[in-house]
Amino acid sequence: MLEIKNLHATVGGKEIxxxxxxxxxxxxxxxxxxxxxxxxxxxxNVLVGHPAYTVTEGSITFNGKDLLALSPDxxxxxxxxxxxxxPVEIPGVSMVNFMRAALNAKRKYQGLEPLDAxxxxxxxxxxxxxxxxxxxxTSRSVNEGFSGGEKKRNEIFQMAMLEPTMCILDETDSxxxxxxxxxxxxxxxxxxxxxxxxxxxxxxxxxLDYLKPDYxxxxxxxxIVKTGGPELAIEIEQRGFDWIKESLDI
Amino acid sequence: xxxxxxxLELFRTERDLIDAHSVPALNALxxxxxxxxxxxxxxxxxxxxxxxxxxxxxxxxxxxxxLSRLHIPVNPYxxxxxxxxxxxxxxxxxxxxxxYKDALPKATLPKGVIVDSLNAxxxxxxxxxxxxxxxxxxxxxxxxxxxxxxxxxxxxxxIRAGVRAERPIQVVNILRSAVxxxxxxKVRIVAEAGAEVRLLFCDHAADDQDFLATQVMxxxxxxxxxxxxxxxxxxxxxxxxxxxxxxxxxxxxxLTHATLTxxxxxxxxxxxxxxxxxxxxxxxxxxxxxxxxxxxxNNTLIDHRAPGCTSRELYxxxxxxxxxxxxAGRILVREQAGQTESQETNANLVCTPEARIWxxxxxxxxxxxxxxxxxxxxxxxxxxxxxxxRQRGISESEARLLLKQAFASEVLNHITxxxxxxxxxxxxxxRFRGELNHCRTCRLCNKS
Ligand SMILES: Nc1ncnc2c1ncn2[C@@H]1O[C@H](COP(=O)(O)OP(=O)(O)OP(=O)(O)O)[C@@H](O)[C@H]1O
Ligand SMILES: [Mg+2]
Numbered sequence: 139m140l141e142i143k144n145l146h147a148t149v150g151g152k153e154i155x156x157x158x159x160x161x162x163x164x165x166x167x168x169x170x171x172x173x174x175x176x177x178x179x180x181x182x183n184v185l186v187g188h189p190a191y192t193v194t195e196g197s198i199t200f201n202g203k204d205l206l207a208l209s210p211d212x213x214x215x216x217x218x219x220x221x222x223x224x225p226v227e228i229p230g231v232s233m234v235n236f237m238r239a240a241l242n243a244k245r246k247y248q249g250l251e252p253l254d255a256x257x258x259x260x261x262x263x264x265x266x267x268x269x270x271x272x273x274x275x276t277s278r279s280v281n282e283g284f285s286g287g288e289k290k291r292n293e294i295f296q297m298a299m300l301e302p303t304m305c306i307l308d309e310t311d312s313x314x315x316x317x318x319x320x321x322x323x324x325x326x327x328x329x330x331x332x333x334x335x336x337x338x339x340x341x342x343x344x345x346l347d348y349l350k351p352d353y354x355x356x357x358x359x360x361x362i363v364k365t366g367g368p369e370l371a372i373e374i375e376q377r378g379f380d381w382i383k384e385s386l387d388i
Numbered sequence: 389x390x391x392x393x394x395x396l397e398l399f400r401t402e403r404d405l406i407d408a409h410s411v412p413a414l415n416a417l418x419x420x421x422x423x424x425x426x427x428x429x430x431x432x433x434x435x436x437x438x439x440x441x442x443x444x445x446x447x448x449x450x451x452x453x454x455l456s457r458l459h460i461p462v463n464p465y466x467x468x469x470x471x472x473x474x475x476x477x478x479x480x481x482x483x484x485x486x487x488y489k490d491a492l493p494k495a496t497l498p499k500g501v502i503v504d505s506l507n508a509x510x511x512x513x514x515x516x517x518x519x520x521x522x523x524x525x526x527x528x529x530x531x532x533x534x535x536x537x538x539x540x541x542x543x544x545x546x547i548r549a550g551v552r553a554e555r556p557i558q559v560v561n562i563l564r565s566a567v568x569x570x571x572x573x574k575v576r577i578v579a580e581a582g583a584e585v586r587l588l589f590c591d592h593a594a595d596d597q598d599f600l601a602t603q604v605m606x607x608x609x610x611x612x613x614x615x616x617x618x619x620x621x622x623x624x625x626x627x628x629x630x631x632x633x634x635x636x637x638x639x640x641x642x643l644t645h646a647t648l649t650x651x652x653x654x655x656x657x658x659x660x661x662x663x664x665x666x667x668x669x670x671x672x673x674x675x676x677x678x679x680x681x682x683x684x685x686n687n688t689l690i691d692h693r694a695p696g697c698t699s700r701e702l703y704x705x706x707x708x709x710x711x712x713x714x715x716a717g718r719i720l721v722r723e724q725a726g727q728t729e730s731q732e733t734n735a736n737l738v739c740t741p742e743a744r745i746w747x748x749x750x751x752x753x754x755x756x757x758x759x760x761x762x763x764x765x766x767x768x769x770x771x772x773x774x775x776x777x778r779q780r781g782i783s784e785s786e787a788r789l790l791l792k793q794a795f796a797s798e799v800l801n802h803i804t805x806x807x808x809x810x811x812x813x814x815x816x817x818x819r820f821r822g823e824l825n826h827c828r829t830c831r832l833c834n835k836s
Contacts, residue, residue, distance in 0.1 A: 186779050189771075214781035222779075226772045230794025239790060240780040247781070279794070280776075296780060 139164050139335060140205075140304055145196035146360075147184045154180045156360030157196070162304070164333045167349055169340065169371055172357035173379055178339045179223050181357070182306045185337075186220045187213055200304070214240075215247035219302030221293035223309045223339075228280040233292075236280050237262065237299055244300060265298035269325040286313030294322050298329050305336040311345040323348030343375045356382055391448060392429050396422065399537055402455055409457045410540040411507050414574070421536035428530035440714035440746050441656045441685045443531070446628045451570035451600050454484060457540065460564050465491045468562060470590050471622060471815055475807050476558040478503070480543075483562050485571040487543055495555070500548030501585070503557060506576075507541045529658070532632050535572050535602040542574035545587065549580035549610065556586040556805060561601075563591075563627065568598035575603065577617070581610040581638070586618075586805055593623040600628045607635035609643050611665060616644040618808060619657075622815075622824065625680060627653045632660075639665025639694070646673035646803060648812065649684045650819045656685040663690065663697040663725075674703035675799040677792075677819050678711035678743075685714040692725035692755075701732040704799050706792050706820075707743040716748040719762065723754045732762035737769065737795050739788075789820045 145158040154177040187210040198205040242252040354370040431438035464481040477495035481488040487505040676684040705713035736745045747764040777787035803809040
């Protein structure tokens with residue numbers, strides 16, 4: 139469903155991605171690992187169309203469509219969702235108005251009527267429960283004054299509302315305490331359908347214990363230099379990245 | 389001295405007519421006012437407080453005046469629907485500069501509350517005492533002088549000591565004319581000691597016509613009295629508004645004043661508040677949303693003359709397209725005003741490279757032991773917030789709208805009159821969506 143070919147991208151005039159090839163089929167979970175600054179978030183941002191990132195070469199197709207030709211909001215409507223590494227605070231925009239705008243925009247794209255107020259709030263309540271997001275948080279402004287962990291939980295709540303088919307979780311586990319991690323990860327698994335795919339960016343095994351990736355990739359020097367099964371993540375956790383570097387002679 | 393002659397000439401040739409259709413209390417001011425106006429002329433941009441608005445050009449066209457007070461034959465109670473419905477059962481209409489008297493609100497005001505034109509009230513003993521202060525400001529401001537030279541009536545709102553006007557009182561100013569028209573409104577608000585009142589003034593223009601409105605409002609807030617005064621402008625591009633407000637707050641009294649400009653042509657609001665008794669407080673709020681060629685200039689002065697007073701000021705502007713906003717707020721803490729607490733904030737969102745904002749917070753402190761802060765910001769929409777929203781599927785235009793609304797809503801959150809606040813959220817939403825513009829004809833004859 140997602141096919142990335144020879145992707146090169148720059149940010150701030152610097153080339154960060156230098157030829158990424160990655161294919162993700164429906165229902166597959168791909169873990170993406172790599173050292174700080176390797177370009178994992180850059181890849182996520184390129185996928186969702188962040189204007190600061192420029193694609194200089196290569197292609198991305200998503201469900202047969204040229205993803206790079208779509209605007210960020212169209213990509214979202216098509217089913218792409220990024221759980222941000224650092225979710226932004228938006229003072230003055232209430233969670234309710236924000237979610238309603240997002241959901242109704244998607245419904246409009248799908249040719250559906252906007253959800254009436256009652257059904258919308260009911261949906262909010264249901265989905266909130268899945269990630270055990272406090273009622274108090276959804277009555278505030280988007281992420282405003284949320285703790286690090288609350289922000290991450292809020293990302294997954296939004297995912298629950300929008301029901302994407304391709305989720306990118308960029309270090310969703312960082313900032314979550316042990317219980318919160320379990321709740322969020324189990325929430326994610328509950329929300330998954332057999333067609334939901336994901337790119338899970340993480341530095342640790344603990345999230346992968348819950349999400350059970352089909353593949354694990356290592357991003358280094360702007361390319362995916364190694365791909366393996368779940369055992370690769372365990373090995374990285376134990377041994378770090380140096381052995382991979384050495385084996386590649388870089 | 390750019391052309392003040394047409395106004396002086398008008399005054400001199402029509403003096404008898406002006407006086408004949410006015411009240412003695414106002415006629416008594418005219419000579420002094422005319423002399424002051426002639427002496428000062430229209431303030432040029434070199435006059436500190438007028439540096440952001442070109443007054444002479446606004447006053448240059450030849451506007452008609454309704455000096456013989458001809459009646460406008462439309463009952464606004466039947467024809468007009470204000471954007472703030474159901475807030476008050478005490479709604480009064482001022483058509484051009486006359487209180488509409490052929491029909492009045494159904495609800496009676498509580499005992500001790502008077503809303504009427506000075507014309508009708510000049511005989512009443514109770515309000516004799518409040519007539520006199522009308523003249524005290526002429527020597528300082530040329531537009532106040534001009535207003536006093538020409539104004540033929542005043543709206544008086546009086547709340548007797550200790551009386552609490554439970555329900556808000558609404559005054560709707562409607563501009564109606566088939567030809568270019570100048571109106572001169574005067575308003576006097578007196579809340580005696582311990583009185584409490586909430587007032588909403590809405591400015592509308594019912595005809596697509598050139599209008600020039602001057603307004604002088606004098607507000608006295610008695611000891612321990614509580615006055616909330618909201619002014620909402622929803623006029624159109626051909627309207628010019630010059631409003632000067634002078635307020636005095638006695639010991640322990642409180643004034644909240646909010647100026648909300650949603651649609652307009654050129655507006656200058658000058659708000660002077662004197663905290664004259666100890667522990668008096670004032671909240672000044674302002675919100676201007678501009679695009680096209682709109683111009684909004686808010687100029688404030690808070691004069692701390694007594695110890696232990698508090699002032700808070702928050703003005704926010706969202707300027708789009710080629711529009712212009714200006715804010716100048718001076719806070720003066722005099723020597724005798726120890727234990728002053730003052731906070732002034734002006735924040736601005738500039739949406740295009742062509743839009744302009746001038747901001748000038750000023751703090752002058754002559755007392756010790758005070759807590760004062762002031763600041764201003766000028767910025768653009770937060771790109772990361774915009775992108776976050778777009779990732780969630782919200783279109784760029786909708787995301788911009790939500791961020792602008794969020795920015796403006798901070799001012800609304802300080803409005804304690806709940807139905808007004810809710811309604812303003814709604815109106816501001818419509819304003820940003822560009823749906824308020826067909827208020828050009830103000831839904832007159834469009835009751836739904
Ligand atoms: N907006 C930007 N402007 C300039 N440089 C950027 C920008 N975004 C990322 N970079 C640079 O690109 C490189 C890759 O950053 P990226 O955030 O993709 O790394 P990462 O793999 O996600 O790292 P981490 O594990 O620390 O999150 C870094 O050197 C970073 O400084
Ligand atoms: Mg990262």
